[in-house]
Amino acid sequence: MKYLISILSGFWNLLVGLGVTFKYMFKTKTTVEYPEDRKQLADRYIGYVKMMYETEGEFSSYTKCVACMACVVVCPVSCIQVTNEKHPDPTKKRIAKEFILDYVKCEFCNLCIEACNFDAIVMSHDYDVSMYDRAAMDMILVKDMKHNNDLYEESRRQTGAEYKPIISPREREIVEVINKKEYEERLKKAAAKAAENTPAQS
Amino acid sequence: MSHDTQIKKEPSNLSSKQFRTDSPLIDQIPGRKRQILRESPESELKMEEFLLNVGPQHPSTHGVLRLVVALEGEVIKRCDPDLGYLHRTFEKISESRSYQQIVPFTDRMDYLGSMNANWGVAVAVEKLAKIEVPERAEYLRVIVSELNRIASHLMWMGAFGADIGAVTAFLYGFRERELILDMFEEICGSRLTYGYIRVGGVAEDITPKFDKLVREFLDILPAKLEDYHNLITGNPIFLERTRGVGAITLEEAISYGVTGPMLKACGMPWDLRKEEPYSVYPKFDFDIPVYYNGDCFDRFRVRMDEMVESAKIVIQALDGLPEGDYKVKKLARNIKPPVGDVYVRQEAPRGEYGVYMESDGSTKPNRVKYRTPSFSNLSILPLMTVGWKIADLVAILGSVDIVLGDVDR
Amino acid sequence: MEILLFGIIGVVVLFSVIALNALILVYMERKVSAWMQSRLGPNRVGPFGLFQTTADIVKLILKENIRNDQSDKVIYFLAPILAFVAPFAAFVTVPIANTIGIRDLDMGAVYIFALGSSVIFSIIWAGYGSNSRYALIGAMRSAAQMVSYEVPMITAVLGVFLIAGSLSMREIVTMQANQTWFIVYQPLGFILFLIAGTAEANRAPFDLPEAESELVAGFHTEYTGLKFAFFFLGEYAAMLVSCCLIVLLFLGGWLVPFVDNSIIPAWIHITVFMIKVYLMIFLMMWFRWTFPRMRVDHLMGFGWKVLLPLAFINLVATGAVVLILK
Numbered sequence: 001m002k003y004l005i006s007i008l009s010g011f012w013n014l015l016v017g018l019g020v021t022f023k024y025m026f027k028t029k030t031t032v033e034y035p036e037d038r039k040q041l042a043d044r045y046i047g048y049v050k051m052m053y054e055t056e057g058e059f060s061s062y063t064k065c066v067a068c069m070a071c072v073v074v075c076p077v078s079c080i081q082v083t084n085e086k087h088p089d090p091t092k093k094r095i096a097k098e099f100i101l102d103y104v105k106c107e108f109c110n111l112c113i114e115a116c117n118f119d120a121i122v123m124s125h126d127y128d129v130s131m132y133d134r135a136a137m138d139m140i141l142v143k144d145m146k147h148n149n150d151l152y153e154e155s156r157r158q159t160g161a162e163y164k165p166i167i168s169p170r171e172r173e174i175v176e177v178i179n180k181k182e183y184e185e186r187l188k189k190a191a192a193k194a195a196e197n198t199p200a201q202s
Numbered sequence: 203m204s205h206d207t208q209i210k211k212e213p214s215n216l217s218s219k220q221f222r223t224d225s226p227l228i229d230q231i232p233g234r235k236r237q238i239l240r241e242s243p244e245s246e247l248k249m250e251e252f253l254l255n256v257g258p259q260h261p262s263t264h265g266v267l268r269l270v271v272a273l274e275g276e277v278i279k280r281c282d283p284d285l286g287y288l289h290r291t292f293e294k295i296s297e298s299r300s301y302q303q304i305v306p307f308t309d310r311m312d313y314l315g316s317m318n319a320n321w322g323v324a325v326a327v328e329k330l331a332k333i334e335v336p337e338r339a340e341y342l343r344v345i346v347s348e349l350n351r352i353a354s355h356l357m358w359m360g361a362f363g364a365d366i367g368a369v370t371a372f373l374y375g376f377r378e379r380e381l382i383l384d385m386f387e388e389i390c391g392s393r394l395t396y397g398y399i400r401v402g403g404v405a406e407d408i409t410p411k412f413d414k415l416v417r418e419f420l421d422i423l424p425a426k427l428e429d430y431h432n433l434i435t436g437n438p439i440f441l442e443r444t445r446g447v448g449a450i451t452l453e454e455a456i457s458y459g460v461t462g463p464m465l466k467a468c469g470m471p472w473d474l475r476k477e478e479p480y481s482v483y484p485k486f487d488f489d490i491p492v493y494y495n496g497d498c499f500d501r502f503r504v505r506m507d508e509m510v511e512s513a514k515i516v517i518q519a520l521d522g523l524p525e526g527d528y529k530v531k532k533l534a535r536n537i538k539p540p541v542g543d544v545y546v547r548q549e550a551p552r553g554e555y556g557v558y559m560e561s562d563g564s565t566k567p568n569r570v571k572y573r574t575p576s577f578s579n580l581s582i583l584p585l586m587t588v589g590w591k592i593a594d595l596v597a598i599l600g601s602v603d604i605v606l607g608d609v610d611r
Numbered sequence: 612m613e614i615l616l617f618g619i620i621g622v623v624v625l626f627s628v629i630a631l632n633a634l635i636l637v638y639m640e641r642k643v644s645a646w647m648q649s650r651l652g653p654n655r656v657g658p659f660g661l662f663q664t665t666a667d668i669v670k671l672i673l674k675e676n677i678r679n680d681q682s683d684k685v686i687y688f689l690a691p692i693l694a695f696v697a698p699f700a701a702f703v704t705v706p707i708a709n710t711i712g713i714r715d716l717d718m719g720a721v722y723i724f725a726l727g728s729s730v731i732f733s734i735i736w737a738g739y740g741s742n743s744r745y746a747l748i749g750a751m752r753s754a755a756q757m758v759s760y761e762v763p764m765i766t767a768v769l770g771v772f773l774i775a776g777s778l779s780m781r782e783i784v785t786m787q788a789n790q791t792w793f794i795v796y797q798p799l800g801f802i803l804f805l806i807a808g809t810a811e812a813n814r815a816p817f818d819l820p821e822a823e824s825e826l827v828a829g830f831h832t833e834y835t836g837l838k839f840a841f842f843f844l845g846e847y848a849a850m851l852v853s854c855c856l857i858v859l860l861f862l863g864g865w866l867v868p869f870v871d872n873s874i875i876p877a878w879i880h881i882t883v884f885m886i887k888v889y890l891m892i893f894l895m896m897w898f899r900w901t902f903p904r905m906r907v908d909h910l911m912g913f914g915w916k917v918l919l920p921l922a923f924i925n926l927v928a929t930g931a932v933v934l935i936l937k
Contacts, residue, residue: 007917010438014902020433021370021647021901030377031651042384044406046391074535076303109306109397110390110405123391254744262824276748276907365824367815367904373648439816439903592748593906596825 041125043169046108050124052174053147056183063142065096065120071112079105099142119174125166129155258287262365262596265606281587288610296570301327301537309395312608317350318550320399326546326557327401330539338526339403340482345519348512353382354551355505358603365600385415403529444499448586448598458582462553467493467500474549486518498601536565576608633847637664643896674836679742686740691838694733694845698852701726705855706781708865708880719780731757734830741833749829752907753820759914764807766922770800770929771860784864792863799925801861808853815899854891
């Protein structure tokens, strides 16, 4: 009798298991159909590093990086190389001439972003950058003092993926708020300086 | 009941020189009860050992683990794990980096329990440099590491189901784990290698959305767990495949340094969160699940119950989250702890995770040693598998819950 | 000449029907498994991913054939052919409607069982011929497994033959038209035959020769390209045979329930038959994606200790009832 009950309860448990899989046949599916549909990324999402640049004034499209080497020092895998040059803007000292980030080494730890005091680099929401060439993973983010973020578009063109620019909230904040504020401050400073200089001349 | 350890004939396509012909681990244990092998009389048919090379590329070795298995029919006579395929010298790397830079590397060791791996290193450095961590940071650490424990066990449950042959459980486990990864993405931007717990606190404060996500998840978790129990635990085939399979006694487990759910399944409620309370764990009310058979099924049950207990801790910590800073405000860029050494041990999802760190007063540690649970738990595999079938090897290996990054470091 | 022409046309028609069905089954398997696992399944190639399996087969045909250097050539090449030909040949006696079927043999059932069992040869050949350790273990398991489920399967189905008094497939279905479906008389036999039929088709939870999580891919570990495709399609053809047998023997074949079947046109019969077969196939897929795999010794214990005694009880009881009613 006990044996029979055990067989029947085993049979019943099999049926319960079948019920679970049957139930999920009609539930909403969890698949996200990449690349057409993409997951909504969190604001703090860590994608590829993007170089930020000036958007206001005569030095627009020049990189914001002043080659202070804070990111180079803090990087645990030493994947950043920066060379510097004299800044074309006389109010500033240095500017990065070349900024190379080796994505083969990078471990996306966010330490360089936290170390940057000039909002020069941010973690973008780009995550599907792929290359046919290992050497191309040495991404040149600054070339001749100008930012070089087209690399991401280039990668998508190479791999044939549809290009949809993703702008993270942080990028937008820097471009729309911080750059303007900095530009206004710079103008104010210049005006103050000019005001100092003019009475001396007259 | 002695072993026939000599390979009688060289296998055709595998050179026997590559394999050790004796297994010291197994032979040291006299009179093992579970060995059901019979030695064939010399006069009769001679049984030949059948060497099977499982891995490093094999669907069920959970990574690049190689097992050299000597079979007699389907029965395992010997099993020798061969490690080192994923060795990435993390201890040496840690010795050549500054104290804050070590943290991102620990993500890569136990990549299913990254939060716990980060935490051990952070605490070790804090103890060396005598840094006081704000209470809010401790609460956040407890929340994320317990969530990580749930994620790790969910993933384990799925992988164990897939090992046994129930592939659907694998997808279900991943589906719910995804929700936890969404939470981690919300607070630290990463889904696998978090680097969230840093020296002196956590990387960033939590957001209201995180709080909402956690509460939603904890609401649906019991229903999902019931589904898993209905799908797997009650299944008679699953019970036959796991009950009594790969059983070890408590003495064996202790002598091999087995910790975590595997030890709890042997009947010892050893959990560092209770035994050596660290962080703010004493403030929470939770139980340690214990079962007594030490077999695959009990390991399964321990992990399923641990998920419930972890959920309890998370909800308590979230409700009692104090206001304040989430990290130490003024922390030197280069920490220079005084000369000394420290050993920190914590309860990671897989067992005792220990970090030994020795400072010589400079910006880099002089010596770092990681005691990872997967490695110690794997060491008992040769003992557990002898006498079981090749199909059980997969089930037993799955029940150990190894992460090869954690084993080889 | 006419016979030859008839034969060639029959073979071509049969081959295309089975190949088409196998393709549909692969697609169905992937869709059903996906839905059960909260996924979407193939949906890129063609509308709803319908051409996914076609694309897969084209890919397999174009792939390089890699052969283990020390494999036994003849056996290695013969195994995939037999794996597909055996279930294919079994279809000769499967009637899909009252008048439609290639050939009706008096000993039809025996013929189908004989060919169904010979798939095991292909598995053993593949395991032995490919000189791989995983394949050899798969073959060993298959040989052990076959003995333990083939006996209960035949014993379970003997009850049906006792009631029908015939071994011809068409006559068995005609008997069910006169009386009721045999599942009513033989519920135990039906369950036993369903379990054994799943094992016969090497489907999970009895897919021990393949056992992907243990033996990588079991007996066809060393097969690539077209040869692998033959095993792949052969597996689904075998499943089709098993389900056809279940429907013919227990579920009334092409018969429409509660209706006078003599006035119904043949195409409705064919549709009803296919619906029944596909329902049984769905059941087998449902099993596969829910249950864990059995262990080889458990399966043998299950076959000898549970299935066989139950099958004998069923047989003796049926025989006694038939004798009394006579």
